Amino acid sequence: MTSTALEVRLASRPKGWPTDENFEIAEVDIPTPGEGQILVRNVFMSVDPYMRGRMNDVKSYVPPFQVGAPMEGGAVGEVVAVGSGVDNIAAGDNVLHGLGWREYAVVPAAHTVKIDPSVAPLSAYLGVLGMPGLTAYAGLLATAEFKEGDVVFVSGAAGAVGQLVGQIARLKGASRVIGSAGSPEKVKYLVEELGFDAAFNYKEGPVAEQLAAAAPNGIDVYFDNVGGEHLEAAISSLNVHGRVAICGAIAQYNDTTPPAAPRNLAQVIAKRLTLRGLLVGDHKALQPQFIAEVGKWIASGELKYSETVIEGGASKAPEAFLGMLRGDNTGKMLVKF
Amino acid sequence: MTSTALEVRLASRPKGWPTDENFEIAEVDIPTPGEGQILVRNVFMSVDPYMRGRMNDVKSYVPPFQVGAPMEGGAVGEVVAVGSGVDNIAAGDNVLHGLGWREYAVVPAAHTVKIDPSVAPLSAYLGVLGMPGLTAYAGLLATAEFKEGDVVFVSGAAGAVGQLVGQIARLKGASRVIGSAGSPEKVKYLVEELGFDAAFNYKEGPVAEQLAAAAPNGIDVYFDNVGGEHLEAAISSLNVHGRVAICGAIAQYNDTTPPAAPRNLAQVIAKRLTLRGLLVGDHKALQPQFIAEVGKWIASGELKYSETVIEGGASKAPEAFLGMLRGDNTGKMLVKF
Known part of the structure; x- marks a missing residue:
């Protein structure tokens, strides 16, 4: 040594x-x-x-x-x-x-x-079995109160947390899973390998337009890894009683001026939306359930990472x-x- | 006729x-x-x-x-x-x-x-027994999930909804009730007549500073009738796991440009805050309980309007x-x- x-x-x-x-x-x-x-x-x-x-x-x-x-x-x-x-x-x-x-x-x-x-x-x-995995699991199920039949949108969908959020939603009975990512290769991976119903490259056009096209009936849950334009677009697409788990805002971490916040917060009232911040440390109680469930999906090949x-x-x-x-x-x- | x-x-x-x-x-x-x-x-x-x-x-x-x-x-x-x-x-x-x-x-x-x-x-x-009353009651108890011991801040506190929010919080065991309003007379009324623990005139200085002074240990619930600067100040003062019932944004209803949204949304993650929109129409089930409880307080003189x-x-x-x-x-x- x-x-x-x-x-x-x-x-x-x-x-x-x-x-x-x-x-x-x-x-x-x-x-x-x-x-x-x-x-x-x-x-x-x-x-x-x-x-x-x-x-x-x-x-x-x-x-x-x-x-x-x-x-x-x-x-x-x-x-x-x-x-x-x-x-x-x-x-x-x-x-x-x-x-x-x-x-x-x-x-x-x-x-x-x-x-x-x-x-x-x-x-x-x-x-997948660590902090990002539990973040995805707890954020979707506890913070965003996901329920079967929800349409789920996740940003940063090809990232460590995002790719799990989408797959857990699919395995838990989401009616539609939509992801955004930053390259055509990632978009292809989400749809062809991870079973997302739709995905788009946020660099190819306004997020609001691409999301609206991917979610013609709106979304029920938004898992936010990105902040900024994505959050504003999600608020516009959310259905009544929709929920947002705010996990991160990577688009803004290197900003030197205060970030552009969503200009459509009034819709939070009209649609009775819930926006809730997420830190994995609050959810240690879910750890055994997370390991059991996600471990089983990995073993069966139903969940990839x-x-x-x-x-x-x-x-x-x-x-x-x-x-x-x-x-x-x-x-x-x-x-x- | x-x-x-x-x-x-x-x-x-x-x-x-x-x-x-x-x-x-x-x-x-x-x-x-x-x-x-x-x-x-x-x-x-x-x-x-x-x-x-x-x-x-x-x-x-x-x-x-x-x-x-x-x-x-x-x-x-x-x-x-x-x-x-x-x-x-x-x-x-x-x-x-x-x-x-x-x-x-x-x-x-x-x-x-x-x-x-x-x-x-x-x-x-x-x-008090109608739509504004139920809005205050349901917004505080259901939307903001008020619990005994909470520090509660309400904006538009001298308005139809606000003055009930503060008093219901007091009667339900808030540890401190703080209101903001737009004149010295209203501030005096809140403290001397309605039993608020503290109140301030938002026209007299930055809301964030006045709120921080009125709530040295932070707040747990913010009932938002106003939006804008008030919401941003509340986010800064909210404690971990704090909750916001977003009821209105009267400060912005006549704006012709998109409103200035809170620039401190990152704190929603760090403090795991919940922001939730409120419309009274969702809460008709609480109507009988509301009438019974608020009616009793009015009759006893414990709640004024x-x-x-x-x-x-x-x-x-x-x-x-x-x-x-x-x-x-x-x-x-x-x-x-």
């Missing part, structure tokens, strides 16, 4: 779109796990939209990254050493934890979850993150160490 | 704020009730914010008024004649119905509700309506014939 390893630090806070200069790749000594800690060699790390918010110095539901300190986020890896007092985890085990963006992480054993690579590939625990894996470890992580913000990925965007 | 009477017609559709020229006072023959119909001499008619929307040629939850035709809206009056086949209503009875904006109305008996002036004054059936009554009948109705849009009224705005 080498004695040093790479980590990715926040070098400076971005204004608008992040650039390479906002990140620093630093070489550090590999630490020794103390009491109750384990040392993990990361195998995959996650890059997620919410991390863009943590790069700003704004109080939110997760604290901001600190300039000069390593960034954080979901990762899976192999335990290489355990500190004293750790008796439920051994070297060679695989764990899920929250200290990505580095090759080696020392974490309290109590902050990790042991995972079984014979049940699903390690990477799945960061995606894709991943975009960037090889090259820590030094490639900033590029992977920026690519995810641009929508380069289909499915979960991961960095492999 | 005279043979002619006045009615108010929509002369033209307003652009921005309505003016006298958008209304026409016409003299018409008093009609004779046909089969199943009754003739009502109106005593009070209601002017309500939602009527501004009906002056536009826009499809909504109620159809637009037609140019050249009489306007419509809640009214109470005395039955002066009944047509053939009407056996449950007699001359001299008092009824609530939907054909205001005229001195005499012919209405299908089945579209009227008999009301008892010995239980409450006729005017109360257009306000006020009315602003404009004398002069149909010819004064446009002026009363415009005054209501400007906020001239405290409590329910009514026209007396």
